[in-house]
Amino acid sequence: MAESMQGLKRSHRCGELSAADIEKTVTIMGWVQKNRNKGGLVFVDVRDRSGIIQVVFEEGKADKALLDKAAGLRAEYVVAIVGTVQRRSGAVNENLSTGEIEIIPHELRILSESETPPFPIEENAKTREEVRLKYRYLDLRRPDLQKNLMLRSQVANLVRQFLSEEGFLEIETPMLGKSTPEGARDYLVPSRIHPGSFYGLPQSPQIYKQLLMCSGYDRYFQIAKCFRDEDLRADRQPEFTQIDMELSFVDVEDVIDVNERMLAKVFKEVLDVDVPLPIPRMTWQEAMDRFGSDKPDVRFGMELTDVTDVVKNCGFGVFTGAVENGGSVRGINAKGQGAMPRKKIDKLTAFVKDYGAKGLAYAAIQEDGTVKSSFAKFLTEEEMEQLVQAMDGQPGDLLLFAADKNKVVWDSLGALRLELAKQMELLDKKEYKFIWITEFPLLEWSDEQNRYTAMHHPFTMPMEEDLALLDTDPGKVRAKAYDIVLNGNEIGGGSVRIFQDDVQEKMFEVLGFTKEQAYSQFGFLLDAFKYGVPPHAGLAYGLDRLVMLMAKEDSIRDVIAFPKVKDASCLMTEAPSIVDEKQLIELGLERVKAE
Numbered sequence: 001m002a003e004s005m006q007g008l009k010r011s012h013r014c015g016e017l018s019a020a021d022i023e024k025t026v027t028i029m030g031w032v033q034k035n036r037n038k039g040g041l042v043f044v045d046v047r048d049r050s051g052i053i054q055v056v057f058e059e060g061k062a063d064k065a066l067l068d069k070a071a072g073l074r075a076e077y078v079v080a081i082v083g084t085v086q087r088r089s090g091a092v093n094e095n096l097s098t099g100e101i102e103i104i105p106h107e108l109r110i111l112s113e114s115e116t117p118p119f120p121i122e123e124n125a126k127t128r129e130e131v132r133l134k135y136r137y138l139d140l141r142r143p144d145l146q147k148n149l150m151l152r153s154q155v156a157n158l159v160r161q162f163l164s165e166e167g168f169l170e171i172e173t174p175m176l177g178k179s180t181p182e183g184a185r186d187y188l189v190p191s192r193i194h195p196g197s198f199y200g201l202p203q204s205p206q207i208y209k210q211l212l213m214c215s216g217y218d219r220y221f222q223i224a225k226c227f228r229d230e231d232l233r234a235d236r237q238p239e240f241t242q243i244d245m246e247l248s249f250v251d252v253e254d255v256i257d258v259n260e261r262m263l264a265k266v267f268k269e270v271l272d273v274d275v276p277l278p279i280p281r282m283t284w285q286e287a288m289d290r291f292g293s294d295k296p297d298v299r300f301g302m303e304l305t306d307v308t309d310v311v312k313n314c315g316f317g318v319f320t321g322a323v324e325n326g327g328s329v330r331g332i333n334a335k336g337q338g339a340m341p342r343k344k345i346d347k348l349t350a351f352v353k354d355y356g357a358k359g360l361a362y363a364a365i366q367e368d369g370t371v372k373s374s375f376a377k378f379l380t381e382e383e384m385e386q387l388v389q390a391m392d393g394q395p396g397d398l399l400l401f402a403a404d405k406n407k408v409v410w411d412s413l414g415a416l417r418l419e420l421a422k423q424m425e426l427l428d429k430k431e432y433k434f435i436w437i438t439e440f441p442l443l444e445w446s447d448e449q450n451r452y453t454a455m456h457h458p459f460t461m462p463m464e465e466d467l468a469l470l471d472t473d474p475g476k477v478r479a480k481a482y483d484i485v486l487n488g489n490e491i492g493g494g495s496v497r498i499f500q501d502d503v504q505e506k507m508f509e510v511l512g513f514t515k516e517q518a519y520s521q522f523g524f525l526l527d528a529f530k531y532g533v534p535p536h537a538g539l540a541y542g543l544d545r546l547v548m549l550m551a552k553e554d555s556i557r558d559v560i561a562f563p564k565v566k567d568a569s570c571l572m573t574e575a576p577s578i579v580d581e582k583q584l585i586e587l588g589l590e591r592v593k594a595e
Helices: 064-071 129-134 143-165 206-214 252-271 284-291 317-324 342-353 381-390 406-423 501-510 515-531 543-550 581-587
Strands: 025-037 041-048 051-058 078-087 101-112 188-190 198-200 219-227 239-248 281-283 328-334 361-365 371-373 398-404 434-438 443-446 451-454 481-486 489-496 536-542
Touching: 025 051, 025 064, 025 101, 041 064, 041 078, 051 064, 064 101, 143 219, 143 239, 143 252, 143 543, 206 219, 206 239, 206 515, 206 536, 239 252, 239 543, 252 434, 252 481, 252 489, 252 536, 252 543, 281 284, 284 406, 284 434, 317 328, 317 398, 328 406, 342 398, 342 406, 361 381, 371 381, 398 406, 481 536, 489 543, 501 515, 536 543
Parallel strands: 051 101, 281 434
Antiparallel strands: 025 041, 025 078, 041 051, 078 101, 188 198, 219 239, 239 536, 328 398, 361 371, 361 398, 434 481, 443 451, 481 489, 489 536
8 A cells, every 4th residue: 555755855866875874864765676585584675766775674673564564565666765874784785886785774655556567677678679668667767778868868968068158059949840841751740720731840950040040149059859750770760859059150170179079078077988189080082982981980990992993904794894884893801701601701792782782702811822702713813913912811811892883882891891890899889989071072963853962951061162063063062061970870960051142042053943942942041141141050969879879779769768669659658649530620631541
């Protein structure tokens, strides 16, 4: 039977008590983690978000009624205990921060009883994720998840503090805005007052923060909820949180400087990790050529080597065909993997096919220096020797090659490099390697839309020296864009924005927008730009992804309180759900089958 607190006040959280509190009378409140009844001696572990403390009910020190009450406690009962802190009578528990003390109680109140939970509330539970997410309120009691969410709170608070001290103003932007189809799909919200019209939930506060710069707010930030109706992966959710910022009267260097100092502060204070400044930089082109990725993991080597010139005239049609079609031949050297079984190499070949590659050529260098290869018969001995030399191949190494259009080669070898690093256990989650990627292409060609699309968004400033190319060779224009990458994950991205009318009009023209279409979508921003707009730039971090890496987790679901699963549904609340017909009528909507 539940009892009330009746004036009791908690004096300490469980994990906050220490040897310094010995002989103090304390009041703790929390959940029963475990109850061990030894007959005349009852050990109860009480847990809250700060940790666990042992409470010892002992015959002779506690009256019979108290002892009987303690013996009846079950896991997840909520209790209040008043008692005296004492040094442990038994062995010290090195695994607990409270391991050298215990509480000898003189009062116990059962504030709430609990049914047997569907899985044990303990660290690193092996319960299936579907079950844990269905009972997320129980899952969130587990110490590892609680640590993650406390870490997230600490990161958000430090960011707020740092940016405020740097002169940024925290300003909220609307959730209900205008749908802008450029980019990922918007989540739409029907309007009851304007039948047939819809708001779009923000994919980012991009346009509003640029308007704030037009309004003279100079330095803005927001920890903002954003929404994208896209297919999910381990590091994506339909709703996510951004650390969003925008600055006026700045260029690339100013944005990078403030963000480097912020990252250094957050990592030092939260993890006691020193981030060496300045953070290294690499152009997009160099990142693609060396790592096959614009978010390279630089914790390990195994870089791509371009061997196009070495093999362009060889007898292997796969290589020469790729070169003739304007592509390239590149390889990676998996050091010490020369003895990899053929079956495993075949699996790697199947793996790269997911990234558009038609196959994978290999050459395994035996310990005696001979080469066992899938294409050796097409090459002369001298050509093979030159290829091995170009790849810095040594006895015991495995050389893997892709030949195709550059994008396919980069994508497949970039992914293969990471897959091999996992298999070879080269990735250390305790190591944090940052890198800035700069000078992204401004545009990318979309075969589907038969036009150029903005790699970032239509307001990204081209590099001044490339402006003339907008008319002659738009695909070669570089952007004043920059991403901050950590351990192979893009944690943030931004750019200097276009603030001149003529450049913005030219950008819309290259993207295939008529003046009318541009005004239809972004008229309010373009109008604002007529009234004096400062040069401005910004950056946004994925807070969930940043915290995931800091917490050494593999999925952002482990750092979000109530995440969705792969089909964007919530197993706990069963959202999204069918709504009442009356609500649909009010909104002027009817259900039709999606094609």
